[in-house]
Amino acid sequence: DQQVKQNSPSLSVxxxxxxxxxxxxxxxxxxxxxxxxxxxxxxxxxxxSISSIKDKNEDGRFTVFLNKSAKHLSLHIVPxxxxxxxxxxxxxxxxxxSNYKLTFGKGTLLTVNP
Amino acid sequence: xPEVTQTPSHQVTQMGQEVILRCVPISNHLYFYWYRxxxxxxxxxxxxxxxxxxxxxxxxxxxxxxxxRPDGSNFTLKIRSTKLEDSxxxxxxxxxxxxxxxxxFGNGTRLTVT
Numbered sequence: 294d295q296q297v298k299q300n301s302p303s304l305s306v307x308x309x310x311x312x313x314x315x316x317x318x319x320x321x322x323x324x325x326x327x328x329x330x331x332x333x334x335x336x337x338x339x340x341x342s343i344s345s346i347k348d349k350n351e352d353g354r355f356t357v358f359l360n361k362s363a364k365h366l367s368l369h370i371v372p373x374x375x376x377x378x379x380x381x382x383x384x385x386x387x388x389x390x391s392n393y394k395l396t397f398g399k400g401t402l403l404t405v406n407p
Numbered sequence: 408x409p410e411v412t413q414t415p416s417h418q419v420t421q422m423g424q425e426v427i428l429r430c431v432p433i434s435n436h437l438y439f440y441w442y443r444x445x446x447x448x449x450x451x452x453x454x455x456x457x458x459x460x461x462x463x464x465x466x467x468x469x470x471x472x473x474x475x476r477p478d479g480s481n482f483t484l485k486i487r488s489t490k491l492e493d494s495x496x497x498x499x500x501x502x503x504x505x506x507x508x509x510x511x512f513g514n515g516t517r518l519t520v521t
Binding site: 334335339396 | 440452502505
């Protein structure tokens, strides 16, 4: 089941530069998308989300872009900091109905080098 | 900031034994979830719980699994007869609502079945 795909298992960037993490999805019913960050021995921490009615959402250094026609979203981190080094998970859900569950991608390990 | 807490952080059990994983969701949240991550694999949805009943469960969540909210604060996952393949990180999560309401995860319980 590959409804949410993160095709890059890892990404390495220099401190101060932009990090771009990509995510593709196949289920056109998904209408809410989230990015989570995960450090070792911790649970996923919510970073930023976007509803399908928008194409961009920004929160400080983090911006998520959604291209519905391409079924693609990306997370931009600028400027990148060493503390951003973590695994980043893309997740999607269908908000209709009485509950929702997240479908996760496999994650991308971001390493920000000082 | 309120957080989801999980105990124990690590549980080792023998195959065939029962285990109970415990979670205290964020106090004003109404929706509760269990996810798991087998080493090297995706974070997978197990079950969602609302209004004292299961609202959705995945195919993973078979008759060996059960959830309970025994009081106003705890949310538990029971595995009746553990199998080797149940070894994973189990994450509890909660959310205020559904739709555009992010899940907040605990730090997980690492379950090792020997």
